[in-house]
Amino acid sequence: MKIAVIGAGPGGLYAALTAARENIQVDLFEKRKVGEGIVCGECIFDSLDIMTRPGRGLLHPVDEIVLKGRADYTFPLSRHRKLWMLDRRIWQQELARLALSLGVHIHENAKITRGLLRQMQEEYDWIFDASGAPSVTSRLYQFSGEYFKEYLLAYQLVLAADFSAFWPRIKVAFFPNLPAEFQPAYAWVFPKNAGRANVGVVCTVRGVLSKDRLDLKKLLADALHAEGLAEAAILERGSGVASTRMMPRLVYDNIVLIGDAAGLTSALHGGGIDMACLSGVLAVGTVMGGNSGVATYEEKLKQYVKGKNALEAVAIRKMRTLNFDQFDVLLRGVTSRGKLARFRTALNHLDMFYVTMKWFGTKKPIPDWPV
Numbered sequence: 001m002k003i004a005v006i007g008a009g010p011g012g013l014y015a016a017l018t019a020a021r022e023n024i025q026v027d028l029f030e031k032r033k034v035g036e037g038i039v040c041g042e043c044i045f046d047s048l049d050i051m052t053r054p055g056r057g058l059l060h061p062v063d064e065i066v067l068k069g070r071a072d073y074t075f076p077l078s079r080h081r082k083l084w085m086l087d088r089r090i091w092q093q094e095l096a097r098l099a100l101s102l103g104v105h106i107h108e109n110a111k112i113t114r115g116l117l118r119q120m121q122e123e124y125d126w127i128f129d130a131s132g133a134p135s136v137t138s139r140l141y142q143f144s145g146e147y148f149k150e151y152l153l154a155y156q157l158v159l160a161a162d163f164s165a166f167w168p169r170i171k172v173a174f175f176p177n178l179p180a181e182f183q184p185a186y187a188w189v190f191p192k193n194a195g196r197a198n199v200g201v202v203c204t205v206r207g208v209l210s211k212d213r214l215d216l217k218k219l220l221a222d223a224l225h226a227e228g229l230a231e232a233a234i235l236e237r238g239s240g241v242a243s244t245r246m247m248p249r250l251v252y253d254n255i256v257l258i259g260d261a262a263g264l265t266s267a268l269h270g271g272g273i274d275m276a277c278l279s280g281v282l283a284v285g286t287v288m289g290g291n292s293g294v295a296t297y298e299e300k301l302k303q304y305v306k307g308k309n310a311l312e313a314v315a316i317r318k319m320r321t322l323n324f325d326q327f328d329v330l331l332r333g334v335t336s337r338g339k340l341a342r343f344r345t346a347l348n349h350l351d352m353f354y355v356t357m358k359w360f361g362t363k364k365p366i367p368d369w370p371v
């Protein structure tokens with residue numbers, strides 16, 4: 001079998017590694033150099049409890065997350081699911097080095113266009129499109145609009161400042177005055193060390209967003225001011241989008257969509273590294289079963305994300321329907337160290353309690369995790 005992978009992000013690299021371990025001939029095409037041009041908070045949230053601890057590129061595990069409503073609430077999330085701060089450039093370059101050592105042919109500065117993709121469909125048995133959103137495949141099959149029906153829009157800065165009051169925790173701050181239509185939305189401060197952090201804002205958008213309806217740069221400036229970071233030096237700026245819905249179709253002839261190209265980013269928090277890796281592994285596993293195998297890809301993915309998506313749907317509903325004071329009470333309750341307060345919160349939000357218990361209780365092991 002001969003396969004091509006488009007994109008050397010987490011999804012493409014995990015697909016390439018999984019295939020190489022099965023002795024499949026792999027060509028990986030990346031339009032830049034591996035690890036270049038990444039705009040990301042760089043925190044892996046292992047929401048399904050499937051990832052192995054990253055090797056090179058791991059900066060530090062994150063034990064606690066600070067959630068800011070009317071006040072700051074600290075939550076020991078790592079007791080339930082792991083979080084790791086990464087240097088994604090180093091992590092991805094290490095994964096690429098490993099792929100190379102397993103015989104993957106990596107073609108850098110190799111942008112795949114619609115025309116090239118059409119030619120590749122003749123040359124390769126299977127093509128894994130991990131080119132992000134909107135994908136190369138969407139240009140060929142004309143479904144790019146699917147990525148923008150409902151999506152997360154993010155704006156990020158890399159800052160140099162004194163982050164010792166935050167590090168090694170990460171912080172997520174919610175907005176008291178943002179209309180429900182933009183929820184979920186939040187600002188983040190993810191320190192990479194005591195002197196540097198990725199900070200940004202993300203909000204949900206349907207259709208085109210005009211600046212007078214919501215100005216992400218202003219939203220971030222206000223959030224940084226509130227955190228005492230207004231004077232921090234800006235090292236990098238970037239922005240990005242991610243669809244919050246799984247694409248209605250994941251397989252187009254012999255092309256399989258993975259990661260952001262498949263619309264697998266979390267609709268709640270915008271994290272997608274874990275899902276990109278998972279889909280890369282599952283996609284390769286299913287094509288090994290030929291056409292009937294690949295027909296199970298979507299269903300397999302859905303089985304993994306069912307519990308997580310149910311919890312996220314309830315959390316999103318809360319963000320859209322509660323006013324900020326009610327939301328603050330919920331945040332305070334779920335993060336409380338007191339059992340009684342947590343119990344009372346569970347009683348007041350039984351829908352959330354039920355899906356959270358199911359999510360905590362589910363672990364579906366991955367058979368062939370490549371790294």
Ligand SMILES: Cc1cc2nc3c(=O)[nH]c(=O)nc-3n(C[C@H](O)[C@H](O)[C@H](O)COP(=O)(O)OP(=O)(O)OC[C@H]3O[C@@H](n4cnc5c(N)ncnc54)[C@H](O)[C@@H]3O)c2cc1C
Pocket residue numbers: 006007008009010011012029030031032037039040041042043044045110111112113130131132133136154155156200238239240241242258259260261265270271272273274276
């Ligand atoms: C501002 C921001 C912050 C984020 N923070 C986090 C976070 O902290 N944690 C988290 O889990 N997720 C985060 N995400 C989401 C995360 O970045 C994505 O879910 C994840 O990178 C998806 O991986 P992927 O492999 O599918 O795609 P990508 O990482 O986007 O990789 C796609 C690759 O394909 C290449 N490519 C694109 N087009 C072509 C082409 N035509 N030919 C060849 N190569 C091509 C690109 O150069 C890129 O290397 C964030 C997203 C944004 C926008």
